[in-house]
Amino acid sequence: MKLSRFFEDLMAVYKAEIDDLKSDSEGKNILKARLREKAEQLPLLLPMMESNPEMLASAFHQGFIFLNPLALEALTAKEQASLPAWKTLATAVRLEPWAEPLAKVVQTEAAGDRFLVIAAVLEYLMRGAQSRRAGSTADAADDTDHDELDDESEDRENGDLDGQYGRHGRDDGDDGDDYDLGEAGADWLAEQGFDRKD
Template sequence: MRFSRYFQELMLAYKAELDDLRSDSEGKDVMRHRLKEKREQLAFLLPMMASNPEMLAPAFHNAFLFMNPLSFESLSSKEANKLPSWKSLAGAVKLEPWAEKMAQLVLAEPEGDAFMVTAACLEYLSRSHHTKAQATTATEDDDEDNGEQSEDAELHENGDLDGNYGRHGRDDGDDGDDVDLEEAGADWLAEQGFDRKD
C-alpha cells in the first residue's frame, strides 16, 4: 500500500494520539474513558478539524464499518485536495448507530465532509496497519527461523550441532556425511554410558 504524504503524516499523528489516549501515567488502560471524553468534547474541537484532524478523529475510533476495504486502499494514496465526498463512500463504509449524531455535527461544518473521509481512512489504516504489522512480525519470525536453520546446518556440518541436516532438513548423502553422523552418534551414545558398537 502506498500512502500519500497527507495520510503518511496523519497516520503517524493519529497513532500517537491513540497511544496517548490508551493509558495513563501509571500504565492503566483508560482508553474507553478517554474516548468517551473526546466524544463529549467534539463540539469544542471542531475548529481544529482542518488543521489537526488527528485530534478529532479518535472520537470516531471504532465507529466505522468497512464494507469495501479496497476503496480505502486506494483512498490512502490520495492527497487532501483529491479526496472524494463523504456521500460517495456510502457503499464502502457505514457508521455505527452511536456515531450518527456526531457525524451530523461534523458534516454541518464547511470542512466536515473532508474530515469524515479522512477520519474513516485513518481508522481503516490503523486497523489495517495493526493487522499487517502482526503479519510482518510473523513473516520476520519465519525468516529468522529459516536463517537460524541455515546457520544450524552450517554448524552441524562442522560437528558443532546435532539435528539439522542441511538447508532442506535432510542429508543428501553426497559428501560422505553419513559416516560422520554415525561417528557423532556413536560418540554421543558413549558419552551417555552406552557401549560403543564396533
C-alpha cells in the same frame, strides 16, 4: 501502498494521538475511557477540524466498518483537495451505530463532510498497520520455529540425535571437558609425521 503527502503526514500524528490515548502514567490501558471523553468533547473540538483533524478523528477510532477496502486504498494516494464527498463512500464505508451521532455533530460544519472521509482513511490505515504488526509478530515466531526445526534436522543428518555436538555436528567443547586445542593440533601434526614441539 503509496500514501499522499497529506495522509503520510497526518497518519504519523494520528497514530501518535491514539498511542497517547492508550495508557496512563502507570501504563494501564485506558483507551476506551479516553475515547468516550473524546466523543463527549467533540463539539468543543470542532474549530480544530481543519487545522488538526487527528484530534477529532480519534473520537471515531474503531467507528468505521469497511465494506470495500479497495475504495479506501485508492483514497490513500489522494491529497486533501481531491477527496470525494462522504456520501459517495456509502457503499464502501459504514459507521458503527455509536459513531453515527458523532458524524451528525461534525456534519453541522462546512468541512464536516470531507472530515469524515479523512477520518475513515486514517482509521483504514491504522487497521492496516495493526494487522501488519500482528502478521510480522506471527512471522517472527514462525521463523524461530523454522530455525529450531532446521537445527534439529541438521543434527539428525550429522548423526547427532541428542544435539550434543551443536549446530554443525561436531563437539564444540561445551561439555565441561578441559580440551586443549593446542595439544590437539600437536597430536594431529604428530600423526602426519611432523616432530612434536615440547
